[in-house]
Amino acid sequence: MTDFAVATKQIKTLALKAGATVVGVADAAAFDVHAPVKHRPADLLPGARTVVVVGGAQPRAGDWVATSPWLLSTMGTTERIQGVGRRVAQAIESELGYYALFVPPGTASGDTPFLSLMLAAELAGLGTRSLAGPVLNRDHGFMYWSAVITTAPLEVDPPDAAPACPAPPCREMWEREGTTPCLRVCPIDAGGCLGGRLEHDRPVRTAYDAGRCNTRVHTHWVGGFQKVLEETLNEPDRERRKMLVYGDFMTRTLWAITYSSTNIAQCFECMRVCPAAHGLKEMR
Amino acid sequence: MTVTETVKAVGLRAGARVVGVASAEAFRAGVPEGYRPEDILPGARSVVVAGGDGPTAGAWRSADHRVMEITGYDLRENVAIHAMCDHIERELGHYAVQAPSLPVHGHEPPMSMMHAAELAGLGSRSFAAHIILNPEYGLLYYAALITTLPLEPSPPLAEPACPHPGCVAMYKRIGTTPCLRVCPACLSGTMQNARIETSTYDREKCHSRAQTYGIGSFQKALLALVDEQDKARRHDIIYSDFFTKSVESLGFFRDSIAQCFECMRVCPVGRKYRKLQ
Numbered sequence: 317m318t319d320f321a322v323a324t325k326q327i328k329t330l331a332l333k334a335g336a337t338v339v340g341v342a343d344a345a346a347f348d349v350h351a352p353v354k355h356r357p358a359d360l361l362p363g364a365r366t367v368v369v370v371g372g373a374q375p376r377a378g379d380w381v382a383t384s385p386w387l388l389s390t391m392g393t394t395e396r397i398q399g400v401g402r403r404v405a406q407a408i409e410s411e412l413g414y415y416a417l418f419v420p421p422g423t424a425s426g427d428t429p430f431l432s433l434m435l436a437a438e439l440a441g442l443g444t445r446s447l448a449g450p451v452l453n454r455d456h457g458f459m460y461w462s463a464v465i466t467t468a469p470l471e472v473d474p475p476d477a478a479p480a481c482p483a484p485p486c487r488e489m490w491e492r493e494g495t496t497p498c499l500r501v502c503p504i505d506a507g508g509c510l511g512g513r514l515e516h517d518r519p520v521r522t523a524y525d526a527g528r529c530n531t532r533v534h535t536h537w538v539g540g541f542q543k544v545l546e547e548t549l550n551e552p553d554r555e556r557r558k559m560l561v562y563g564d565f566m567t568r569t570l571w572a573i574t575y576s577s578t579n580i581a582q583c584f585e586c587m588r589v590c591p592a593a594h595g596l597k598e599m600r
Numbered sequence: 601m602t603v604t605e606t607v608k609a610v611g612l613r614a615g616a617r618v619v620g621v622a623s624a625e626a627f628r629a630g631v632p633e634g635y636r637p638e639d640i641l642p643g644a645r646s647v648v649v650a651g652g653d654g655p656t657a658g659a660w661r662s663a664d665h666r667v668m669e670i671t672g673y674d675l676r677e678n679v680a681i682h683a684m685c686d687h688i689e690r691e692l693g694h695y696a697v698q699a700p701s702l703p704v705h706g707h708e709p710p711m712s713m714m715h716a717a718e719l720a721g722l723g724s725r726s727f728a729a730h731i732i733l734n735p736e737y738g739l740l741y742y743a744a745l746i747t748t749l750p751l752e753p754s755p756p757l758a759e760p761a762c763p764h765p766g767c768v769a770m771y772k773r774i775g776t777t778p779c780l781r782v783c784p785a786c787l788s789g790t791m792q793n794a795r796i797e798t799s800t801y802d803r804e805k806c807h808s809r810a811q812t813y814g815i816g817s818f819q820k821a822l823l824a825l826v827d828e829q830d831k832a833r834r835h836d837i838i839y840s841d842f843f844t845k846s847v848e849s850l851g852f853f854r855d856s857i858a859q860c861f862e863c864m865r866v867c868p869v870g871r872k873y874r875k876l877q
Contacts, residue, residue, distance in 0.1 A: 361661060409876060413877055416656050417659055
């Protein structure tokens with residue numbers, strides 16, 4: 317008979333060894349009150365009991381302080397955490413003998429993911445939502461997530477009781493100026509994406525322009541390619557068509573698509589200014 | 601441990617599910633000149649083949665068919681091949697290259713991974729689109745390396761993996777097998793004395809179903825776009841789910857290998873590994 321305390325520890329150790337910075341386990345049923353039908357663990361894997369979530373592959377401290385704006389926009393590392401998720405899924409099946417479904421990192425349709433990885437990270441006690449949107453881990457800040465749904469009744473982690481957001485400097489800034497670094501760098505009422513406030517030292521998001529954020533974060537991704545392709549096809553002038561095809565924008569969208577694992581996002585401003593996003597470790 | 605065993609152990613440790621060896625010479629009988637190991641690496645003596653896992657049992661079980669369409673693969677067999685190449689060059693002092701397997705003309709690769717897997721004793725062709733089935737694990741994904749290192753070839757399979765005894769019994773009873781029944785559009789074949797007698801498949805039909813999203817679908821949509829004169833309809837095509845997914849599949853090729861698995865879903869070979877708790 318499987319000792320699930322031991323099995324949980326075994327899977328967590330494997331995940332950390334494979335490259336995860338953090339790992340947690342959520343109860344599959346806990347998604348029911350938050351996630352819409354068809355996007356809950358049991359909708360994807362019949363008999364799902366738990367969801368193992370791994371986080372990591374975040375930009376390094378050096379990436380955040382680099383002065384070139386092109387560094388973060390062309391040197392993403394998110395793919396690494398997906399590899400950890402796949403290994404966890406295989407280990408659960410081969411070592412524990414339970415079904416394991418690696419949650420595909422893509423979307424089922426449009427912008428809708430199969431399962432919200434941010435919700436999974438929250439329910440696995442690995443972080444809490446920030447005013448800027450991303451789930452932040454208290455020790456490591458902003459990170460990328462991967463999840464595995466399984467029928468194994470692993471030991472579930474409690475939710476994170478002490479949220480990373482707002483960080484103490486943000487609370488002070490709010491009291492002083494009525495804003496926070498992320499709200500100030502990308503204000504929704506001045507062409508930005510974010511709106512919100514702090515209430516009893518908790519972040520309360522009041523507005524988020526997902527469409528605008530998407531076009532800024534993924535400037536050179538599939539959406540950028542679709543945009544420039546349409547423009548090219550609509551352009552009657554042959555010379556201008558040539559300029560569009562060989563232009564930096566089209567070229568960079570093609571780089572982004574082919575180097576999908578290193579060219580994930582082109583805007584990190586809300587996270588760049590967030591004091592909670594870069595982890596607690598001081599660098600010299 | 602012999603040298604061959606050591607090389608295999610490196611591959612298995614790096615994530616391969618199975619590893620086999622074929623002699624370079626063995627390719628001469630069935631492979632045209634220009635596509636043999638020595639045509640790729642001068643002085644080639646051996647071909648080492650690694651088989652890696654595909655979707656997990658949980659993915660096969662998912663109620664949402666779209667999960668399998670973009671489920672994500674390790675492609676660990678490629679990692680295993682590189683680990684073995686490094687070992688052969690650094691530790692044993694022989695040349696080693698990963699065998700090229702992506703198509704260079706139409707569907708034709710410079711070297712067939714299916715044939716390499718067969719010659720390395722890892723599997724045999726099946727009724728199901730001639731997919732190589734490993735007798736133990738069923739569907740695996742294969743990569744290979746070519747080396748000047750002489751290694752001990754693995755023995756050929758004693759019995760072909762296909763047809764499975766269950767399929768032989770079914771054929772006797774109703775004249776078909778699970779794969780032939782589930783996809784009569786792509787597959788056809790006959791059985792004699794518990795062996796494949798004839799087997800054919802409609803590759804173009806199978807390809808367009810197995811790879812709904814990929815380079816082919818992108819080319820198809822692009823042609824439709826270029827041919828479309830109406831601006832509003834062009835806009836609809838560009839921002840449709842079909843085109844978006846086609847472009848995404850170019851970037852996330854690892855996650856979007858195939859979109860139809862029906863002949864493999866019903867195949868009993870290796871099914872025991874898909875039955876979990």
